[in-house]
Amino acid sequence: MALNSKSEDMFDVILLADDRFHIEGYREGYEEGTRQGLTEGRNHGGSHGAKLSLEVSFYYGFALTWKCLLQNSTEVKTQKKLKTLETLLALLQSFPYDDAQYENLQEDITKTRAKFRQVCSLLNVLTDFREFVGTAGGLSF
Template sequence: MSTHDDLFDGILLAEERFRGEGYSEGFESGKSRGLLEGRRHGACHGAKLSTEISFYHGFAITWKCLLQNNTDNKSRKRLKALDTLMTLVQSSPHDDPQSAALQEDVEKIRAKFRQVCSMLNAPTDFKDYIKTSEGTSF
């Protein structure tokens, strides 16, 4: 009679066993998919941030080259602000994505960029600089 009971126990407990196996398989599948999506999102966000920071650096270098031969007081103030922007970009921990200061430093860089743009009468939206006629960016 114990073989007969084991057969029915196996049938009755099959639902519970399959539910447990399904949960485990689903959990592992979701975990690996979440990691892949997280990496993809992080790489995309990091690429955008890197593009933005690189733009600010190039912007500062270009304007510094354009203004370096001017000796008037206004140009000296602009050059000082550009130097400060370059220093902020170069000293920010953008190489370390887990840095606690990264977000704060990026906000400082953006604020200094807006200030420099105001001094130069240039558009302040970073995205205005990377648009092309085809609607794609580099």
């Protein structure tokens, strides 16, 4: 009877091998997928963060330059332009640059883009600057 028990154990091992390999393969695939997902997520987030940073930096430099150019003018229209530039600068300076999980990022960047377009309209300047910022095709003005 020992022979029969031994052959049944071998038979069980062979039959259960498929299940065991399936479970081990799933676990290994899940772990590898998690590693790759984290790597791709970091790369994707870094890339989009860099594009957004480039855009915000451009707005900031643009606003500072125009503020310097207009600050000594005494014209009434220029004062309105300066006030709008100050509002844009305040929006840019209030960005939480250190908070990677800032919940209102989309709202704030939408407000900033709208304010930038308003400033460009007041200054009678085109809002499409892609040719001036090189290959940063991710910018949306």
